[in-house]
Amino acid sequence: MTNALFLFDPASDGVPVNADELHTGWTLTLPADVKRHALKSMRIGVGEELQLSDGRGLRIEAEVDDADNGVVHVKSVGREPAPVTRLALIQALAKQGRDEEAIDASTQIGVDEVIPWQADxxxxxxxxxxxxxxxxxxxxxxxxxxxxxxxxxxxDCVNTKGVVAICRRACVHGDMVVVLHQDANETWDGVERAVRELADRTLDDGRARTIHVVVGPEGGISDDEIAAFKAAGAYVCVLGRNILRAATAGPVALTLLARALGRF
Incomplete structure (x- = not known):
């Protein structure tokens, strides 16, 4: 089983930001919140291992030496590269915590950026x-x-004009914006073809690109918003026959995109 991972802030917790400064055998004291979560709540004990990350690619494998004082020693250190083709979710604010459900599942799937949207x-x-x-x-x-x-x-949270601006920038920079809409004529197959072409261009020139997925609130995306997104160059497509909740549509689309990009 993969060891539990805990986020920490190297700058404020006294750990060198540069992973090259860390080495096997280096000893550190866990930050108070990590110590409380890992050693008290999860009861990770002496001789057991855990992972630490700054959330920016750093991964530290460590073993607990002193559970009372939260002292661990480093077993390995590495930095994982960020994906070249990034996935972003533009999630409309939704009732009953469905927007939070969406970003939770999307994070587990591998989304790289979350943009809150105050939709009409x-x-x-x-x-x-x-x-x-x-x-x-x-x-x-x-x-x-x-x-x-x-x-x-x-x-930062954006309004509909902000999403339109993202669509326009995507056209200029070679990115993509995919708007999920139940009444669209474009199918998901067409989107996946465009995504594979974008990935090929990224391999050719090495320039990072982003695919944005736009998900509306419970009441759906308004006709005016759809028209504005289309005019700004977005792909507007239907995900499938079934109508998905605001909490589900984004994660499903991101799963399909991650698979098309070879991230699964």
């Missing part, structure tokens, strides 16, 4: 300093649960 039909309102902390905590927990060394970036 979103009933829930984004609150700076409150909602962002909740979403950040969800991303942290899902990153640890899935043993990822890369935590998804949480972008």
């Amino acid at each position: 039909r979103s009933i829930v309102k984004w609150k700076d300093g409150k909602t962002d902390r909740k979403w950040g905590a969800v991303l942290d927990a899902a990153t640890e649960q899935s043993r990822r060394s890369w935590r998804p970036e949480l972008a």
Whole structure:
């Protein structure tokens, strides 16, 4: 079984940011929150192993030496590269925590960026300093649960004009925006063909690209929004015959994209 992973902040917790400065046998004291979670709640004991990550690719394998004081020694250190073709979820705010369910599952699947969207039909309102902390905590927990060394970036909340701007930038930079809409005529097969072509271009020129998946709220994406996204160059497609919840559509689409990109 893969050892449990815990996120930490190297800058504030006294661990060198540069992985090259770490080495096998190096001893460190776990941050208070990691110590509480790993050694108290999960009861990881002396001689057992755990992983630490800064959420930016650093992965430390360590063994517990002193459970009372939270002292571990490093067994291995490495940095994992970020994906060249990134996956981003533009998730509309949704009721009853369905937006948080979506970003939790998407993190486990491998999404690289999460962008909150205050859609025209979103009933829930984004609150700076409150909602962002909740979403950040969800991303942290899902990153640890899935043993990822890369935590998804949480972008600022955007309105519909902001999503249109993302669509326009995608056209300029060679990225993609895929809008999931139940009444679209474009099928998912067409999207996957475009994704494979984008991946081939990335291999040819080595330039990082991003595929954005746009998911609306419970009431769906308005006609005006769909028209604006299409005009800005987005792919608008139907995912399948069944209508999925706001919590489900994004993770399903990201799973299919991850498979098409060879990330599964």
